[in-house]
Amino acid sequence: MTDVLLKTSKLENYLNGDWVEGEKSTPVINPATGETVVEVPLSDAATVNEAVNVAKKAQKEWALVPAPQRAEVLYRVGNIMKERKERLSKLLTMENGKVLEEARGEVQEGIDMAFYMAGEGRRLFGQTTPAELKDKFAMSVRSPIGVVGIITPWNFPIAIATWKSFPAIVAGNAVIWKPATETPIMAYELAKIFEEAGLPKGVLNVVFGSGSTVGDAMVHHDDIRVISFTGSNETGRHIAGECGRQLKKVSLEMGGKNAVIVMDDADLNLAVEGILWSAFGTSGQRCTACSRVIVHEDVKERLEERLLVEMEKLTIGNGLDESIKVGPIINKAGLDKIKNYIEIGKNEGAKLLAGGYELTDGDLSNGHYFAPTLFTDATADMRIAQEEIFGPVVSLIPVKSFEEAIEVNNGVTYGLSSSIFTNDANRVFKAQRDLDTGIVYVNAGTTGAEIHLPFGGSKGTGNGHRDSGVQALDVFTEWKAVYVDFSGKLQRAQIDVDE
Numbered sequence: 001m002t003d004v005l006l007k008t009s010k011l012e013n014y015l016n017g018d019w020v021e022g023e024k025s026t027p028v029i030n031p032a033t034g035e036t037v038v039e040v041p042l043s044d045a046a047t048v049n050e051a052v053n054v055a056k057k058a059q060k061e062w063a064l065v066p067a068p069q070r071a072e073v074l075y076r077v078g079n080i081m082k083e084r085k086e087r088l089s090k091l092l093t094m095e096n097g098k099v100l101e102e103a104r105g106e107v108q109e110g111i112d113m114a115f116y117m118a119g120e121g122r123r124l125f126g127q128t129t130p131a132e133l134k135d136k137f138a139m140s141v142r143s144p145i146g147v148v149g150i151i152t153p154w155n156f157p158i159a160i161a162t163w164k165s166f167p168a169i170v171a172g173n174a175v176i177w178k179p180a181t182e183t184p185i186m187a188y189e190l191a192k193i194f195e196e197a198g199l200p201k202g203v204l205n206v207v208f209g210s211g212s213t214v215g216d217a218m219v220h221h222d223d224i225r226v227i228s229f230t231g232s233n234e235t236g237r238h239i240a241g242e243c244g245r246q247l248k249k250v251s252l253e254m255g256g257k258n259a260v261i262v263m264d265d266a267d268l269n270l271a272v273e274g275i276l277w278s279a280f281g282t283s284g285q286r287c288t289a290c291s292r293v294i295v296h297e298d299v300k301e302r303l304e305e306r307l308l309v310e311m312e313k314l315t316i317g318n319g320l321d322e323s324i325k326v327g328p329i330i331n332k333a334g335l336d337k338i339k340n341y342i343e344i345g346k347n348e349g350a351k352l353l354a355g356g357y358e359l360t361d362g363d364l365s366n367g368h369y370f371a372p373t374l375f376t377d378a379t380a381d382m383r384i385a386q387e388e389i390f391g392p393v394v395s396l397i398p399v400k401s402f403e404e405a406i407e408v409n410n411g412v413t414y415g416l417s418s419s420i421f422t423n424d425a426n427r428v429f430k431a432q433r434d435l436d437t438g439i440v441y442v443n444a445g446t447t448g449a450e451i452h453l454p455f456g457g458s459k460g461t462g463n464g465h466r467d468s469g470v471q472a473l474d475v476f477t478e479w480k481a482v483y484v485d486f487s488g489k490l491q492r493a494q495i496d497v498d499e
């Protein structure tokens, strides 16, 4: 079934400014209804080769376009996205399942990124610095890298792509983008927008297909010099190994096991709101989702009571219905993983206070829905408190002190996001210093990143790079040091220095 919003029953690859049909395809399923939204091509390695060949040619020209002019394309992209925000948001809900309010937020993130990165077209700052010798000038400048590969996950089908492709393009690279097969519609729509905005042919190429075929071909292509990946740790580690062997630059943003800390002096109502939004928003399928609540034992019972009351009010169903707060799980595999963790949690001895089951009443039986779930009396070493579940499941871990809370927060292999609810200024400053995650929130949940700040995590979440923020430019540029000697003679650094 083709939706009226999409106006096509089959997506096509975007290669050198042309729309090219794939030989094989697979259906894109709306996780809320089980209906087929559209067919997406399953391309092969030959299509990746073709894309790289045209991208290489296009990049040479694109790199010579002054950056402020490159940025003009992004301003136009931002404006078109703004005009289409509602349509894009609905399509996003249909392919991914997140509720419309959140889909609008995600599209807005892309719009913000367009204008922010367009602004970088007039900055892309380098540095000038004194040279150590007379009549010599020294500076460092950013250079584009060439053809870059972008591999994105299903849970943020447009925002993450804009965090990567916009800095890459404004910096003068050409892009090959492989979106997740589960959610390809936003890639198709964004490519159409770039086309309308006048991006020269071949600067952005979208190749649909599986990770094991298209993604793998990108990772191993000699002429793709950077891979920017967001997805699971398993895939990220594999890609990092392959890139390492080829000395290829790789930026990884992977999973999280994010915690909200609730101290004994916290505003509990605010904490409850923050936990609900970050644990059950997007049905817990955010890399920054809160899946642990580290709570001071003196307020544990009160927090549990209030959470249970508010969880009862969460409406679950198709996210296109504005009254719905929690949408479906992306697919059956995701649902089965969550169910498995419920059994693990029970067997480990955590106490199930709410949820813990699949929802199949009425229309819900057509999609994959899971009840918002609360475990309590979990311990920091349990698997449900250590491993990424990627569903609407949160585990309360009681602690006796601020110091213990920090230790528990940091006692996982991941390091993406953390949050603390407290009204004690000393604790606020100690927490922002001692929490070992890439993102720290004070008196807010674990989600809600703004695009002009660096996004990413420490430890097992990433490999030191950042998406979004000005830092994203570091992934897609090389630093070049330039020395200009205007003395008219050969001066030797470190040697011809007056004593």
Ligand code: NAP
Pocket (backbone or CB within 6 Å): 151, 152, 153, 154, 155, 156, 160, 178, 179, 180, 181, 182, 209, 210, 211, 212, 214, 215, 216, 219, 230, 231, 232, 233, 234, 235, 236, 238, 239, 253, 254, 255, 256, 286, 287, 288, 388, 390, 416, 455, 456, 457, 461, 467
């Ligand atoms: P995934 O299974 O690792 O897939 C991510 C992308 O990699 C998809 O496009 C996938 O393609 C592709 N891929 C799979 N195998 C590949 C291979 N061998 N070579 C190259 N590409 C390959 O992850 P996901 O399930 O889509 O996403 C959920 C995960 O992403 C969670 O762990 C979440 O925490 C993480 N995430 C992290 C961030 C962050 O910024 N830290 C943000 C969002 C999500 P196909 O699926 O089409 O096969």
